Amino acid sequence: MKPASFDYHAPPTLAEAVELMARLHEEGVDAKILAGGQSLMPMLAMRVARPEVLVDLGKIKSLDYIREESGAIAIGAMTSKRAAEASALIERQQPLFHAATKLVGHRQIRNRGSVGGSFAHADPASEYPAVALVLDIVFKAVGPEGERTIPAGDFFVTYMTTSLESTEVLTEVRLPVLPAGTGWAIQEFARRNGDLALAGVATTLKLAAGVCADVRLAAFGVNATAVRLTGAEEFLRGKRPDRAVLAQAAAMAANDLDEPMSCVHASADYRRHLIRVLAERCLLEAAARAI
Amino acid sequence: MTTKQRICITVNGVRHEREVEPRLTLVDFLRHELYLGGTHVGCEHGICGVCTVLIDGRSARSCLALAVQADGCDVTTVEGLRDGATAQLHPIQQAFVEAHGLQCGFCTPGFMMTTLELLTENADPSDDEIKEALGGNLCRCTGYESIIASVRLAARRLREQQGA
Numbered sequence: 001m002k003p004a005s006f007d008y009h010a011p012p013t014l015a016e017a018v019e020l021m022a023r024l025h026e027e028g029v030d031a032k033i034l035a036g037g038q039s040l041m042p043m044l045a046m047r048v049a050r051p052e053v054l055v056d057l058g059k060i061k062s063l064d065y066i067r068e069e070s071g072a073i074a075i076g077a078m079t080s081k082r083a084a085e086a087s088a089l090i091e092r093q094q095p096l097f098h099a100a101t102k103l104v105g106h107r108q109i110r111n112r113g114s115v116g117g118s119f120a121h122a123d124p125a126s127e128y129p130a131v132a133l134v135l136d137i138v139f140k141a142v143g144p145e146g147e148r149t150i151p152a153g154d155f156f157v158t159y160m161t162t163s164l165e166s167t168e169v170l171t172e173v174r175l176p177v178l179p180a181g182t183g184w185a186i187q188e189f190a191r192r193n194g195d196l197a198l199a200g201v202a203t204t205l206k207l208a209a210g211v212c213a214d215v216r217l218a219a220f221g222v223n224a225t226a227v228r229l230t231g232a233e234e235f236l237r238g239k240r241p242d243r244a245v246l247a248q249a250a251a252m253a254a255n256d257l258d259e260p261m262s263c264v265h266a267s268a269d270y271r272r273h274l275i276r277v278l279a280e281r282c283l284l285e286a287a288a289r290a291i
Numbered sequence: 292m293t294t295k296q297r298i299c300i301t302v303n304g305v306r307h308e309r310e311v312e313p314r315l316t317l318v319d320f321l322r323h324e325l326y327l328g329g330t331h332v333g334c335e336h337g338i339c340g341v342c343t344v345l346i347d348g349r350s351a352r353s354c355l356a357l358a359v360q361a362d363g364c365d366v367t368t369v370e371g372l373r374d375g376a377t378a379q380l381h382p383i384q385q386a387f388v389e390a391h392g393l394q395c396g397f398c399t400p401g402f403m404m405t406t407l408e409l410l411t412e413n414a415d416p417s418d419d420e421i422k423e424a425l426g427g428n429l430c431r432c433t434g435y436e437s438i439i440a441s442v443r444l445a446a447r448r449l450r451e452q453q454g455a
Contacts, residue, residue: 001335005293008313008359034360041355042336044314054313058360082349106427108340108405111349112356193426 003044010056014063014142014171020055021167022144029053033169035078035117038109063116063171066090072138073097073175077116082107084115093177096135096184096204100127103186106194116170119155122162122225124261125196127186129156130218130226134202137175143168156225182206183290185282188221189274191265197221198266199274201253205241205286212236217253217279222260222271229253232279241287250280298362302327303371311358317351318342320358321368329369329400333429340428343401344368350408352427369400372407382448383407383441392441394432401428406442414450416442 011017017033024031032051034040035058043049057063063078066087073094075084084090084101091098104110104118104127118128119139131137132152139150143165155162164170178184188200199221206214215236217229232253239245254276262268295310302325309324316335321327321344333339335354342353345367353366372381383403386392393399402425409416409424416424421442422435430438 002316002319003314005312005314007294008296008357010359010362037357037360038337038355041316041357045316045336045354056360106340107408107424108343108350108352108427109337109355112346112351193423 001045003041004047004050006044006051007053008056009053010059012059014060014169017055017057017060017169018142018144018167021169024053024055025167031055031166033057033120035120036080036112036114037117038105038113039117039121039123057114057169068093068177069174071177073177075115075173075175077114077120077170077172079115081105081110081113081115081118085110090175094135094175095178096186096202097131097175099184099186100131100202103127103188103197103200109194115173119173120162120164120170122156122160123196124159124223124225125198125200125221127188127197127200127202127220130200130202130220131186132156133218133226133228134204134216135176135178137173139170140172140174141165141168141170147171159224178204179206181291183286183288185285185289187278187282187285189278199260199271199278201275201278201282203279203282203286205236205283205290207241207287207290211238211240215249215283217249217283219253219257219275219279222275223258224261227257229256229279231256236283241283241290243284246283246287247280250276250283253279296359296362298359300358300361300364300366302366303368304375309358313357313359315358316354317344317346317356317358317361317366318353320361321353321366324358327368327370331397331400333397333401338429339398339401340405341398341401343404343428345404345408348408348411350405367404367407369403372403381407382452383410383445386445386448387438387441390441390444391437392433393438398428398430398432402430402438406445409442410446410449414453415446418443 031053034056063076065076183205186202188197220226232249260268260271331341333341337355
């Protein structure tokens with residue numbers, strides 16, 4: 001349970017970090033970026049990951065910020081989850097992201113874990129990727145070729161894999177402000193408080209003249225990445241969000257899922273069942289919040 | 292082939308300079324380099340919470356931090372709770388003794404350090420807030436009820452102390 005040997009660098013600026021990653025890549029060195037370490041450290045301890053070099057972003061102060069910018073909330077990738085949880089701006093303007101943050105791990109994890117790290121790690125059971133799909137979060141990354149933006153829909157590739165290049169550093173996560181009157185909800189089931197979810201659902205629900213105008217629904221913990229449940233979303237368009245309709249949409253969402261993961265804690269069938277129950281509860285909660 | 296790194300970490304108010312391997316975790320640094328055995332090692336992958344310390348005032352699992360990451364930081368361990376001048380137990384420690392917050396004591400340092408952060412932020416937490424705050428610490432002896440009672444007692448003592 002001790003990590004294998006590695007070399008360690010903690011560059012003080014983003015430019016130096018990007019340059020270092022590029023140089024290590026050219027030299028054929030297996031280098032890994034260390035953010036808050038709350039997922040990477042267990043992988044190092046269990047030697048699931050054995051990089052030759054760790055490049056720690058912890059000293060780069062310019063990646064730690066939360067600010068409002070033209071209708072969006074920009075969060076520096078190295079901002080701690082605890083700071084996101086404590087941010088009145090996020091709680092007020094993007095309550096779904098705020099609620100998701102509170103579901104991540106325990107306080108010790110949120111104190112050190114970074115906002116960017118969870119997205120880059122892309123654990124299919126984590127809350128953030130599903131929220132990214134629901135909200136159309138946009139990611140900024142900087143590599144040797146400069147900066148680029150990546151929409152959430154193109155970001156998550158498969159199990160713990162994103163479209164970030166190995167030389168790119170995720171620098172910013174941009175959340176749209178939740179439009180006034182939009183309902184939202186996130187619910188998950190875990191065997192213990194703070195554990196990774198066996199299954200979970202996140203949603204936003206917008207009404208127009210009493211009917212669903214735009215519903216976004218995503219599941220996590222079931223497939224190799226978080227997934228949008230577009231069949232249910234489309235089914236709800238133009239319908240009144242009454243209990244029977246929402247239950248029907250939830251059943252549709254569960255049925256449409258690709259075969260869920262199966263493990264000692266939860267079979268594929270049980271996960272599918274959880275998605276139906278959680279989707280129904282989420283849709284009811286979001287509809288009650290929508291104006 | 293690994294290059295050792297020179298680091299300086301302040302632990303319980305005392306600065307310590309050492310050369311360490313990058314792979315050394317903070318908890319192993321505390322125990323093996325500084326001989327501060329109060330912080331225990333449990334699961335070593337961030338599940339059990341026994342190694343909880345404060346890094347710059349924030350609770351953290353010291354098995355999920357490298358010593359090199361804590362370079363320049365201020366770390367508080369369970370050894371830092373007791374009053375250095377009078378050797379008196381901290382009100383949190385005293386409350387855990389009186390309200391039977393421990394049996395075997397293995398998990399206790401982690402619970403007390405998490406409690407220290409909680410009570411610094413919230414002088415009068417509800418039972419639900421205590422349970423939420425302690426959710427990242429496991430105990431196999433007490434069934435938790437006496438730990439929650441200990442935190443309540445500590446909170447009351449600290450409020451009285453502050454009021455006095």
